[in-house]
Amino acid sequence: MRIAHYAPDLWAPGGIATYVDRLTNAQRSAGHDVLWLCHTPQGNAPLPPDAHVVTASTLYAEARAHGVDILHAHRDLPTPIPTALPLIRTMHGHQGGCPSGTRYLRRSGMPCNRTYHPVGCLRMHLQERCGSCRPHKMWRNIRRLQRERAQTHTVMTAAVSMYVQQMMVRAGCYVDNIVVCPSPAPIVKPFTMPPRNSPxxxxxxxxxxxxxxxxxxxxxxxxxxxxxxxxxxxxxxxxxxxxxxxxxxxxxxxxxxxxxxxxxxxxxxxxxxxxxxxxxxxxxxxxxxxxxxxxxxxxxxxxxxxxxxxxxxxxxxxxxxxxxxxxxxxxxxxxxxxxxxxxxxxxxxxxxxxxxxFSATHTANAYERLYAQAMNPADAPLTS
Missing domain, CATH: 3.40.50.2000 (Glycogen Phosphorylase B;)
Known part of the structure; x- marks a missing residue:
């Protein structure tokens, strides 16, 4: 299978790049052909091996040109969503259940467990500064959440935790197309004891x-x-x-x-x-x-x-x-x-x-089953 992983900033050090790197290694070990699609690196950031530069407007055309069987996105997908290209989305954050994507009440310094509601969330933007209080940015956040919610009706989405899945469902995302797929852990051998006399x-x-x-x-x-x-x-x-x-x-x-x-x-x-x-x-x-x-x-x-x-x-x-x-x-x-x-x-x-x-092999096997569903919608319909 030829798999393309996409995120605009796959070249940036951090959680998503680490996640994709571990998953990529497991998929290649299973015999799959894997490439990365990302935007132009910022500053002097090097382009990862087997990575190709795309833009939001060229993503789908480039994926087809590379002959991929499945496009696996790790950030929001550009619209409109193509119908002929098999897609999977991993939801790494709270973009599908929180307008600001933070679930953090900045002024109170506490986590937010509110169920999404446009009026209530806009009020929290103003009171708690959980997101920008500039009107055009607040509206942009609301619109982004609405797009994410709409995309779950056509794109199978893997949430990285049950918590993320639950918050997405509470926000109105399509529950039948959201599954939980845990993140992969590294393999570290052997077990090393910490130094006893240096806590x-x-x-x-x-x-x-x-x-x-x-x-x-x-x-x-x-x-x-x-x-x-x-x-x-x-x-x-x-x-x-x-x-x-x-x-x-x-x-x-x-x-x-x-x-x-x-x-x-x-x-x-x-x-x-x-x-x-x-x-x-x-x-x-x-x-x-x-x-x-x-x-x-x-x-x-x-x-x-x-x-x-x-x-x-x-x-x-x-x-x-x-x-x-x-x-x-x-x-x-x-x-x-x-x-x-x-x-x-x-x-x-x-x-x-x-x-x-949390083995990477387990994560790769779970995604292989999701890829099969996305590639064969007649056998496993994604919409009701």
Whole structure:
């Protein structure tokens, strides 16, 4: 089968590119021919191998010219949707259930679990700044959600978590065309024990208010002073400055170490050094590659109980805490860091869970079945 994966920014480092890369490798191992379609890279970003530049207006023509059997989109599809080209869409975010795509109340600093309603959501744009409050941008967000909702009537959509699927259905998307297809985990062998005498915590991800790093810093201030926090990630200058200011205000300068953006090799080094990984999101994460990466490396995870994160942690090697509950996060950190032997035992269980439940091969097989449905609509009709 010749498969084309499409996202405008597949060249950008981050969650979707990592997801597609893992899926591509599994599909090629299964004997499929896979290529990537993306827009022109920004700045000096290199074009990934086997990637071809398209635009929104040339996407479908280029897919046909490359003779693809299935076009697998990881961002919104340009309209109008062609009827003769088999399509699959993976919904990685909240665009199908939230006008702003954030599900985050910026002023309150809390996740949003509202059911979509145009009037209510526009009011939240104004009150909570969950999205732009400029009239033309608010209207653009509403229109985008309406397009996403309409496309689910003709395009089979794979949601990355049950949470995302439920929010889409609540927003009026076509339930019969939405399935849940979990993200793939990396394969990491062998299991490596963290250094016993150097307790450390790892945060990996973007540095932005909704990611909860400031919340984690406040909890770390009340944890055993021998435990260090390693931060792998970057953000805007303003967000980075806010984090550095908080580190200084909490007198954590000697315990917090910034590593910037890390490639796979550098991140593996930090994972192997860490006793546990914390995912302190205060927004509704659609899913979570970081918990999968942590589990694959055999690391215990502490995560907020928001969005799709509870679906992605290893049940016997994790602790979930309510978003922004500093006391609960502090207790979870203290409990985990106080028992090295338990962390090591749980780490082996976490690695097994990632390998069995979230293998890239499993994800590729699930998509192969969806591709077959999209390519044979007469046998498996997509619309009612």
């Amino acid at each position: 450390s915590v790892l945060y990996a991800g973007r540095i932005a208010p909704e990611k909860g790093l400031l919340w984690l810093l406040r909890a770390m201030a009340d944890v055993d002073t021998s435990a260090a926090l390693h931060i792998a990630g970057t953000g805007t200058d303003a967000h980075m400055q806010a984090v550095h200011d908080e580190v200084e205000a909490l007198a954590l300068t000697n315990r917090v170490h910034f590593h910037g953006w890390c490639d796979d090799e550098a991140l593996t080094g930090l994972m192997n050094m860490a006793w546990l990984v914390v995912v302190p999101s205060v927004w509704n994460e659609p899913a979570g590659l970081v918990p999968l990466d942590a589990a694959a490396h055999g690391r215990f995870v502490i995560a907020s109980s928001a969005g799709g994160l509870p679906e992605y942690v290893a049940p016997d090697a994790s602790t979930l805490v309510p978003p922004n509950d500093t006391d609960a996060l502090t207790r979870a950190l203290r409990n985990a860091l106080s028992d090295y032997d338990r962390l090591a035992t749980c780490g082996a269980e976490a690695q097994h869970h990632a390998e069995v439940t």
